[in-house]
């Protein structure tokens with residue numbers, strides 16, 4: 001008997017049907033992967049099973065009995081959902097988050113020590129060294145994901161639903177997560193997860209369900225589908241090469257930007273590099289190596305000093321945030337929800353937040369803005385039926401596409417993409433890569449910070465590696481391989497790098 | 499897919515419309531109630547009286563809308579008004595021997611008031627934004643400072659405007675054109691300007707963005723500090739404008755001038771549908787909110803059902819109810 005059986009499940013938001021009759025079952029000890037384009041309905045399906053939204057029609061059965069609605073009922077039966085967007089309290093400690101709503105008591109008092117001990121244990125199991133007492137706001141995004149997982153596992157689930165758990169993790173962290181899933185499964189637990197990284201789907205899933213526009217178009221053992229077949233099923237048309245051809249590069253072009261000995265307290269301890277027009281430069285490094293902070297410091301988003309900073313050949317002070325933007329230096333944040341988009345506002349307000357107006361004057365020109373929005377929606381294939389609805393109602397991947405569109409306004413010369421394809425489906429990833437290559441071909445400079453090695457190697461002309469807040473090496477051409485990058489990132493190769 | 503995508507809807511829906519019209523419905527209900535309670539209520543004298551009185555707090559509430567929409571708070575508006583009134587009168591009285599009891603003196607007094615409003619608002623803004631003091635504490639502090647300075651200048655008593663000047667300045671409050679009083683005209687002008695700035699200008703979009711998520715605004719190259727300080731400056735100028743219109747009626751500034759105006763202004767803004775935590779604001783709503791508060795007071799005065807002394811209790815209760823309703827409407 002299946003652990004979870006879903007039959008004829010339908011779900012609509014207002015007038016649009018998001019799930020159109022889903023039949024699905026999950027067995028005990030099984031790992032099922034849900035794949036599909038952005039907006040296909042993966043998260044919605046998980047939320048219905050997890051009791052976060054009621055189904056429109058159809059039945060849900062768990063361990064043979066019907067499943068009453070509501071999160072509490074679902075959790076009581078052993079179904080726990082880890083959301084795509086984090087659901088944590090930033091001002092509480094890791095331990096407090098893990099035990100939130102389930103605080104362990106000793107008499108009338110909260111058993112803080114016990115909770116912290118258990119949290120440490122759970123996090124260690126996940127290979128995460130974050131201290132249980134640390135305030136969440138002080139931890140990295142990858143640690144947040146691990147705290148979310150520890151929190152979910154602490155509820156002792158029989159069925160664990162994970163919505164894009166690896167989106168914010170780098171390769172070694174993913175490995176530890178997979179090991180944990182393996183252990184969980186070995187103890188009889190079942191897992192349903194979504195991911196846009198099809199290689200990991202193939203590796204850890206037993207079965208794969210491909211979702212397209214709210215319908216399951218194929219369920220098959222993971223071994224029976226190649227990555228390419230999955231991608232084709234997802235988008236409904238054959239996909240060409242994922243990475244576009246690298247635009248030709250003028251290696252003798254004068255640098256657009258040069259920085260020496262960039263420092264930012266606590267994170268960046270000496271980064272030096274030069275960026276030229278028309279090139280795509282990758283930035284690699286382990287989580288915590290200061291990649292994000294380095295570029296935030298460079299673009300005025302955090303306090304910083306530099307030994308020397310040159311822009312278009314002219315020496316000057318590091319710019320402030322607004323100044324950087326006026327100088328044509330743009331940054332796409334990795335923290336979409338916290339720093340990227342106003343979730344309560346519509347697409348237009350988000351896309352045109354900075355330059356708004358368009359008329360050049362202080363007034364907003366509605367018609368011009370609508371035209372720009374429709375253009376962006378078309379270019380980035382953003383799926384949003386209701387343009388006025390808050391961005392919160394978009395699927396995660398579509399939010400990411402909107403963020404890319406927003407960052408590229410009005411036409412920066414240097415764009416730093418921090419994890420640009422996080423949570424973006426494979427078809428749209430291809431779209432984002434095309435955009436980046438297109439920018440470079442126009443003579444703009446693109447920096448790509450990514451935890452996905454394949455992305456860096458497939459997309460970039462050269463890759464700069466950071467380690468512990470310093471730039472420690474650079475690879476290009478023949479030497480641009482995963483092993484080589486990892487050697488620098490882990491500190492196995494301490495080449496003199498200027 | 500693309501066919502449905504072509505249907506561009508800009509957030510209409512019955513629920514949205516009702517939510518937007520809420521304050522208007524309440525206003526209408528109050529008008530009907532007033533008419534039922536006392537036939538004199540709908541008389542032109544009474545209506546114009548209520549409107550003119552509401553105009554003063556209304557002008558202040560327009561500024562408050564900006565501060566709250568940007569996620570700030572200003573508790574000092576009542577005290578600021580008292581201080582501005584006192585110093586403005588003092589300035590005019592001082593100029594009197596040199597310039598005589600004429601419009602020059604009055605206009606210079608008005609200019610001084612506006613300048614002072616700018617400075618007081620700027621002080622609040624700098625304390626909150628550059629000083630990093632929580633808005634509640636910073637403006638609670640200046641609230642004490644402003645009123646106390648006025649009390650000190652007035653030596654505990656009152657600062658009275660010279661009688662000659664009083665009759666010169668009288669039309670500023672009591673006069674009007676085509677039967678519309680100047681205070682009402684001023685409110686109209688300020689609220690139209692405010693509504694345009696908040697809804698139709700880039701500045702307004704930045705104000706709402708900062709209130710919605712300050713980090714997002716900062717990462718979007720919005721001049722966060724400057725915009726936040728500006729909202730407090732706007733508030734200060736609005737207070738000054740309201741005060742300089744009110745002074746001819748008052749004739750004197752006392753330590754009780756503008757008492758509890760912060761409560762009225764904040765209540766009006768929240769009733770009007772501006773999110774108390776920032777991120778969304780509408781100026782016309784605040785104006786409707788002020789009218790609602792004014793009508794309640796007026797109805798209490800005209801009827802003998804409830805003592806008018808309980809007016810403050812009504813205002814306090816309404817602000818709480820408005821906030822509760824706001825939180826209901828939010829998801830989560």
Ligand SMILES: Nc1ncnc2c1ncn2[C@@H]1O[C@H](COP(=O)(O)OP(=O)(O)OP(=O)(O)O)[C@@H](O)[C@H]1O
Nearest residue numbers: 013018038039040041042043044393394395396397
């Ligand atoms: N609360 C909501 N109100 C209105 N529409 C919604 C809501 N939640 C989701 N949708 C819509 O439902 C569709 C499916 O969204 P869902 O989040 O399930 O996609 P997804 O497959 O998880 O995509 P992604 O890979 O981008 O995370 C989207 O078109 C989305 O805009």
Ligand SMILES: [Mg+2]
Nearest residue numbers: 042043084396
């Ligand atoms: Mg999703």
